[in-house]
Amino acid sequence: MALDILYFAWVREAVGRGAETRDPPADVTTVAALIDWLRRQSAAHEAALADVTRLRAAVDQQFVPLDASIIGAREVALFPPVTGG
Amino acid sequence: MALDILYFAWVREAVGRGAETRDPPADVTTVAALIDWLRRQSAAHEAALADVTRLRAAVDQQFVPLDASIIGAREVALFPPVTGG
Amino acid sequence: MIRVILPTAPIDVAAELAHIEGAGAGAVASFTGLVRADDGVLALELEHYPGATDAALLRLAQTAAERWQLIAATIIHRVGRMVPGDRIVFVATAARHRAAALDACAFLIDRLKTDAPFWKREELADGARWVAPRAADDDAARRWE
């Protein structure tokens, strides 16, 4: 099923785009599995998503841990730890 | 020796003036003794200064406890607990 | 009265303070974060997650409003490009008494550092870099738990 994937900050720069729509296989059911799958899509993805300890995620705009489910999700965002304020 | 005595807030209202110059006897050496002596100067003083637990003091513009010395002081202020800010 | 804005234009603190003072509270606390002029930073770029940011700030303001019984709360976080001296963030709280206003203000700015999807990129003389999160920010945010 089509999934909107968003990237922010240096993750966006490394992937080379801010958003893409992908259709991962049915066995990709968590954020962590999605990251693994995305890394195999291009060298830029591989470089951007290599170190999962530097990544945070949101599913349908809610912050979640990387083992969270993406089943039924419409939007997944991947980004570095936040640094606002 | 002439001493400027200042009153603030309801103490000022009860004494009936904001300032006066007095020459207390030499054996009046503390704020507490000064209060005792002032109470004998008029009915208004007696009423204003009757309850020492409601009084605070400053000697030469420094907050002090009532047992503080007034020897050599030029200015003593008597007032209720402060309520600023 | 909760007010959350993500402007690209400069933050008008005078107007914002007048607005929150108008809520009739006895105590208003505020915090303003500015781009520091003394770090060799030429410019600061604030990236955020549109939609998710607004929701996160609104949730934060509502949490503070309930916890401290605020009369009003304002969170304004600028996004886009800024230069030293510019205001990045402005938080204000209004309550009957000062302790509630002050604590809620500190809570909001601490949590904003960790709970809202903002990323800072600094432009320096020798290039640009993404600002790394500070462990102290996580500690500050956790003290409200």
Next chain:
Amino acid sequence: MIRVILPTAPIDVAAELAHIEGAGAGAVASFTGLVRADDGVLALELEHYPGATDAALLRLAQTAAERWQLIAATIIHRVGRMVPGDRIVFVATAARHRAAALDACAFLIDRLKTDAPFWKREELADGARWVAPRAADDDAARRWE
């Protein structure tokens, strides 16, 4: 940069914030105390001890500046007659980081309640009364010892 003023005219918080933001700090915290409109108070009269008040506020600001390494501190306490909605007191602190600015701001307003010679007199529909000190204010001031 320490700034202490005891005006009889309204406090211009916009000008004061602009002034302290100009010190080049990364963090500015402020607190404004207002005459509450909801207590049946028609007017508030602020009496003070001229000379001693200025010295007490200056001492307070210097203590905070040293303890939190402030870049700037402002204390403005209005004196004389005010009406509901008017600002009674404005405190602002500027520091490199937010914790110092926020803590110093809370310290200043807590201590100002107990360490400076101000007395409030409220005018109500049924007459005027001198405001009694609150035990909570003493407790708040003591937490900084």
